[in-house]
Amino acid sequence: MKVLIAEDNVLLGKSLKRGLEEAGWTADWGADGKEAWYFLEAGSYDVVVLDWMLPQLSGLEVLQRLRSKGNNVPVIMVTARGAVDDRVQGLDTGADDYLAKPFEMVELISRLNALYRRSVARGASTLDCGNLTLELNTLKVFIAGQPVELTGKEYDLLQALVGKAGHVVSRHAIVSLLYPFDQEPDSNSVDVLLNRLRRKLSHSDVEIATVRGKGFILRVA
Amino acid sequence: MWRDLALNIKLSIVLVAVQASVLLVGFLWLGHWVENSRLEELRHRLDTQSDVIESLIQSQGDRLLYQRNGEFAAELDHDQNIYFALRSSARSELQFESEGPTPALRNKLNGTMVRGLDAEEKPTLLVVGYEHWLAQKISFERGPPGATQTATLSVALNAQPALDGITEVRRLSAFAALGILVLTAASSFIVVSISTRNLRGFARQLRDLKPPAFTRPMLFAPHSAEEKLLFDSYGQMERSVQGLLESQRLFIANASHELKTPIAAVIAALEVILANPRSAEDYADTCRDVLAEMQVLKRLSLGLLDLALLDHSPVFATTSTALAYSMRQAAARWQKTAHERGIRLSLTLLENHDVQVPGTSEQWEVLLSNLLDNAIKYSESGTEVSLGAAVLDDQTVRIRVIDEGIGMSLTETEQLGNVFFRADTARVQGQSFGLGFAHCQRIAEQLGAALTVTSQQGMGTCVTLSIRRVIP
Numbered sequence: 001m002k003v004l005i006a007e008d009n010v011l012l013g014k015s016l017k018r019g020l021e022e023a024g025w026t027a028d029w030g031a032d033g034k035e036a037w038y039f040l041e042a043g044s045y046d047v048v049v050l051d052w053m054l055p056q057l058s059g060l061e062v063l064q065r066l067r068s069k070g071n072n073v074p075v076i077m078v079t080a081r082g083a084v085d086d087r088v089q090g091l092d093t094g095a096d097d098y099l100a101k102p103f104e105m106v107e108l109i110s111r112l113n114a115l116y117r118r119s120v121a122r123g124a125s126t127l128d129c130g131n132l133t134l135e136l137n138t139l140k141v142f143i144a145g146q147p148v149e150l151t152g153k154e155y156d157l158l159q160a161l162v163g164k165a166g167h168v169v170s171r172h173a174i175v176s177l178l179y180p181f182d183q184e185p186d187s188n189s190v191d192v193l194l195n196r197l198r199r200k201l202s203h204s205d206v207e208i209a210t211v212r213g214k215g216f217i218l219r220v221a
Numbered sequence: 222m223w224r225d226l227a228l229n230i231k232l233s234i235v236l237v238a239v240q241a242s243v244l245l246v247g248f249l250w251l252g253h254w255v256e257n258s259r260l261e262e263l264r265h266r267l268d269t270q271s272d273v274i275e276s277l278i279q280s281q282g283d284r285l286l287y288q289r290n291g292e293f294a295a296e297l298d299h300d301q302n303i304y305f306a307l308r309s310s311a312r313s314e315l316q317f318e319s320e321g322p323t324p325a326l327r328n329k330l331n332g333t334m335v336r337g338l339d340a341e342e343k344p345t346l347l348v349v350g351y352e353h354w355l356a357q358k359i360s361f362e363r364g365p366p367g368a369t370q371t372a373t374l375s376v377a378l379n380a381q382p383a384l385d386g387i388t389e390v391r392r393l394s395a396f397a398a399l400g401i402l403v404l405t406a407a408s409s410f411i412v413v414s415i416s417t418r419n420l421r422g423f424a425r426q427l428r429d430l431k432p433p434a435f436t437r438p439m440l441f442a443p444h445s446a447e448e449k450l451l452f453d454s455y456g457q458m459e460r461s462v463q464g465l466l467e468s469q470r471l472f473i474a475n476a477s478h479e480l481k482t483p484i485a486a487v488i489a490a491l492e493v494i495l496a497n498p499r500s501a502e503d504y505a506d507t508c509r510d511v512l513a514e515m516q517v518l519k520r521l522s523l524g525l526l527d528l529a530l531l532d533h534s535p536v537f538a539t540t541s542t543a544l545a546y547s548m549r550q551a552a553a554r555w556q557k558t559a560h561e562r563g564i565r566l567s568l569t570l571l572e573n574h575d576v577q578v579p580g581t582s583e584q585w586e587v588l589l590s591n592l593l594d595n596a597i598k599y600s601e602s603g604t605e606v607s608l609g610a611a612v613l614d615d616q617t618v619r620i621r622v623i624d625e626g627i628g629m630s631l632t633e634t635e636q637l638g639n640v641f642f643r644a645d646t647a648r649v650q651g652q653s654f655g656l657g658f659a660h661c662q663r664i665a666e667q668l669g670a671a672l673t674v675t676s677q678q679g680m681g682t683c684v685t686l687s688i689r690r691v692i693p
Binding site: 009010011012014015016018019022051052053079080081086100101102103104105106 | 474475477478479480481482483484485486487488489490492493496497510511513514
């Protein structure tokens with residue numbers, strides 16, 4: 001689960017990044033509109049936390065650009081502009097949710113999870129594939145009802161693959177989803193992660209196959 | 222009461238009052254004129270008839286007789302509206318009388334004329350029974366020389382038909398005046414009602430305007446120059462109100478952002494740090510970050526309070542300050558900051574160090590400090606910021622702060638007075654809130670100074686303050 005935080009206040013941006021990372025998200029932080037747009041063009045995100053009044057390029061302009069390019073990543077506008085007209089304008093422009101400052105971290109995390117579920121599992125709290133079940137709220141995984149212990153990265157990888165079960169997911173997309181923008185993983189770290197995940201899922205009826213030169217695909221056996 | 226009446230009713234009342242006065246005067250004058258004319262006509266007729274009757278009186282022996290045998294004389298003798306009687310002065314007895322009126326009337330007329338006619342040949346209006354008669358008496362002599370007889374001829378004409386005619390004319394003219402009055406009052410009411418209908422509709426729409434919007438599209442098509450003037454004035458006011466509402470809305474949006482964001486940041490930082498056990502260094506780092514954020518919040522809150530206070534603080538028009546002193550103080554205060562940023566700060570004072578300008582030294586301190594702060598903040602290392610003063614004429618002094626910094630576009634220059642506007646928000650994150658220039662503008666307004674800004678992107682900015690010097 002990867003989130004982009006676009007927030008010009010240094011302390012708030014830093015705190016959101018840390019809080020969301022501790023809640024299981026991989027987070028990138030852009031301190032102005034241009035930087036946020038750069039992140040959005042360069043990486044892929046599951047959710048975007050967007051401040052309205054950003055320097056260089058306002059949050060609304062970033063959102064307009066995003067939607068005009070056909071990018072439907074869920075966006076939550078986090079702003080001090082709490083008037084109804086402002087909310088309507090934000091939602092009309094293409095925001096998926098709206099949170100007025102000041103807010104509680106738990107509420108932000110809860111709304112981000114809801115947005116993520118809506119985009120990945122169409123609003124359901126679980127994601128099922130064969131006898132595999134992913135609980136999106138608790139980040140737990142079950143094989144035929146039996147819990148399986150996964151690390152955060154393993155869970156993110158499995159969720160990315162289950163979310164696109166039957167379709168090839170490129171190595172670049174996996175890296176982009178698992179690691180922050182400023183972190184360059186080792187060349188074989190994705191393979192190590194995949195092998196560990198395959199071992200832990202050996203009792204399930206799903207398999208993760210490598211499509212040479214293309215990426216990886218999760219199929220129900 | 223009068224002020225509360227509708228305009229159409231007021232105008233109608235005034236018009237009715239004016240018209241009624243004019244018509245009343247006209248009515249009285251017309252009645253008087255008709256009466257005089259008719260009575261004058263009667264008098265003239267009385268004179269003529271008197272002369273004719275007198276000419277028909279002949280002396281026969283010791284008596285005077287009226288020649289009744291002629292057709293004309295007989296006609297006069299039997300005319301019911303003429304009565305005449307002849308008395309001999311010597312015997313004072315009735316010699317003869319005309320036979321037109323009834324005997325009873327003749328008797329009354331005779332008696333009334335004997336009592337009521339004093340002077341000679343002076344027509345007098347007498348009331349006989351229910352009628353008015355115009356009568357006069359004439360004394361004359363008849364007879365051969367040496368045997369003349371003196372007699373008095375009394376002639377009366379029935380004036381009642383003429384007076385009835387006058388009354389009828391008066392009645393008709395009163396009815397006509399009343400009709401004119403009613404017609405003109407009704408038509409003026411209708412005309413004024415139609416003329417003011419548009420205005421009443423406009424007023425009703427204005428009455429329905431409610432806060433916070435205050436303005437909404439008005440359905441109003443002016444039908445006269447006055448209505449157009451009113452509508453144009455309303456349009457002008459509406460634009461001003463819209464502008465004020467928009468700037469208020471912008472101010473609230475910006476103030477919300479500027480105030481709520483640090484609060485949200487502090488809450489988020491504390492929530493995150495307290496969510497899990499941390500190292501002492503981690504806690505200390507967060508405390509330092511939170512403290513720094515609170516300092517920002519403090520500066521912002523105080524800046525906003527200062528601005529609010531400025532709007533309501535009294536203007537000390539009589540206070541003056543030595544310009545050279547204030548400029549030297551301001552330059553000294555910002556010299557260190559400029560030096561740290563590698564900027565050269567130059568100062569040019571007036572030759573006459575005693576020149577005084579309106580305002581307190583505190584106002585000048587805030588004014589010059591804000592201008593120098595902005596100039597240094599938006600300048601690169603290696604550039605120069607200058608603070609200089611010059612005498613424009615005997616009464617005006619010009620103070621200029623010129624920098625070679627990033628400058629501003631025309632749009633940005635126009636927004637400069639808006640609270641929270643910053644030319645480059647990323648550059649001054651946490652250091653500036655866009656309150657300084659708004660501060661300067663308010664102080665300049667209070668001091669009666671003109672504050673102008675010229676700027677070019679990438680070239681720098683020049684802020685000019687023109688103010689009348691205080692002549693001791």
